Amino acid sequence: MRDPDSYCDPVKDRLQTVKPVDLSRITTFDQLLTAYADASFGARRVGEAADVLEAMVRDQECFTVLTLSGAMTVAKMGLVIAEMVDRGYVDLIVSTGALMTHGLVESFGRHHYKVPPQADDAALYKAGLNRVYDTLEPESNLDEAETLLRSVLESNHLPDPWATHHLTEAIGNHLVTHFPRERGPLISTARQGVPVIIPAFTDSEMGLDVAVHRHRCRQAGISSAAFDPFLDLEFVTDQLRSAKRLGILTIGGGVPRNYAQQVGPFVEVLAHRTDGTTVPPVRYQYGIRICPDPAHLGGLSGCTYREGISWGKFVPPEEGGRYAEIPADATIVWPLIVKAVMERMEREEHSHDPSCL
Secondary structure, three states, X not given: OOOHHHOOOOOOOOOOOOOOOOHHHOOOHHHHHHHHHOOOHHHHHHHHHHHXXXXXXXXXOEXXXXXXXXXXXXXXXXXXXXXXXXXXXXXXXXXXXXXXXHHHHHHOXXXXXXXXXXXXXXXXXXXXXXXXXXXXXXXXXXXXXXXXXXXXXXXXXXXOOEOHHHHHHHHHHHHHHHOOOOOOHHHHHHHHOOOEEOOOOOOOHHHHHHHHHHHHHHHHOOOOOOEOOHHHHHHHHHHHHOOOEEEEEEEOOHHHHHHHHOHHHHHHHHHHHHOOOOOOOOOEOEEEEEOOOXXXXXXXXXXXXXXXXXXXXEXXXXXXXXEEEEOOOHHXXXXXXXXXXXXXXXXHHHHHOHHHO
């Protein structure tokens, strides 16, 4: 039996109090997520994630990587990406090719649509409507994306050889020139100079479009610039090695997440296996992971940042690492976190504006 005389005194032992989410006092996203951080369960994780993102944004020496997987642009999260880029919250993006392709069609004025009730997938196929969960991507959108990409490839603006960060920059510049009033991920990254890497490039509509272009060139007896994916790896490695501190915002998981995290081990084994030297570690000090996958499934998408410490990818919390991990649908919590941080930063900017004094 427990002895009441041995019970701790929560006040004397300085335990932190959890507090009610008092909606009568909450009028902003900032206030909501601040309240979440003092609540429990998923709410606390979301609130703590906003605090970590705010810390990354305020740390002027932090180089922040955004990794994207899942159908986030089909799910209408493209302007969340653009907003983060426009506000300087992101320094580099690692994404799936599909996600960037679906975001591309929005950038030249096309749309996605809700799946009608009781829709038949075979009928959707015949109608040229590709289903992504509860949303439709018309095949005509992808045909227009291929036409745009062909124009970029035929413009000779790519180096030889080229990597995906060259291609996404060229596409973004094309969009800025021809669709200056539109918004979208690649428009914002082109304007702000934020590189976009697509590591599993051939596993995407964009990659297939490049394959079609190469096929056309062979048929016409024309040479095309070579694609070298290792140029991306070298580019990302140089970017991360030159940063004083690193932060990562992981949406989903998969190849983009691992690609961004593998730089630390790559730098280490490169030195060890080539000249036997040791080098300063390249590890993330901040991290936010939004992904519904649990760790027990065994996939990388669900593995924790703490597991990544054993690979030399993350700074341990006891050495200053600061992380928040949310097992949730990113379309629900990601916009809340970003909006709360936007309000916090805007409030500070407003307070420093002499015209507001």
